[in-house]
Every structure is written in structure tokens, then in C-alpha cells.
Amino acid sequence: MGYLISTWWIRKYKKYIYYSDLKRNVTPQENNNVEVPGPITNKDFLELEPEFLHGTKLATVDKGNEHECIDRYIKQEAKLGPDYKICSPEIW
Numbered sequence: 001m002g003y004l005i006s007t008w009w010i011r012k013y014k015k016y017i018y019y020s021d022l023k024r025n026v027t028p029q030e031n032n033n034v035e036v037p038g039p040i041t042n043k044d045f046l047e048l049e050p051e052f053l054h055g056t057k058l059a060t061v062d063k064g065n066e067h068e069c070i071d072r073y074i075k076q077e078a079k080l081g082p083d084y085k086i087c088s089p090e091i092w
Contacts, residue, residue: 002086004074008044010085012037045078 014020016037018028078084 002088003092004042004045004084005040005087005092006042006044007081007083007085009037009040009042042072042084045075045083047073047075 012035016034021028074084080086
């Protein structure tokens, strides 16, 4: 099992935590102009139009799942890698 996450959001998050500096083992130089990435919405690669949203309500409360879920569909033009990545439950 894995979770989809926006590549755009990951790039914003990496910039926010100074990932490139940390990866090179360099002390990050704070920059007050870095934006907080905000919540993960995945709106850049998911269909959000009402005709694509059909709740199955099959998810259960156990295992941390939402009681009600809404199915979301990946945009036809979205590609794994450039637009979204799959992360493990441990990372999520």
C-alpha cells in the first residue's frame, strides 16, 4: 500500500526544510522568504470536479482510516514522477 503525494508539494517542502543544504551536510542559511508548504491537497494532479467525486463510504475507522472517504481520480495527463510520487505508510 502507498499514498500519492504531489511532486510540486514535495519540492515546496524540501525548499522549506532546506533539504539541499541538509543533504550536502551544510548548515542551512535561513531565508525568511521561504514559504510554508501548507497542507497536502494534491489538487495539481487529482480531478476535483464534482462529476469525478463519488464517495464509497467503505473505509473504516480502524487503522486510522477516515470514516467516510471520497474517491478521487488522477488526471489523465498526470504522470508518476513528474506530477506525483508514491510514498509508504511509514513516510506518510
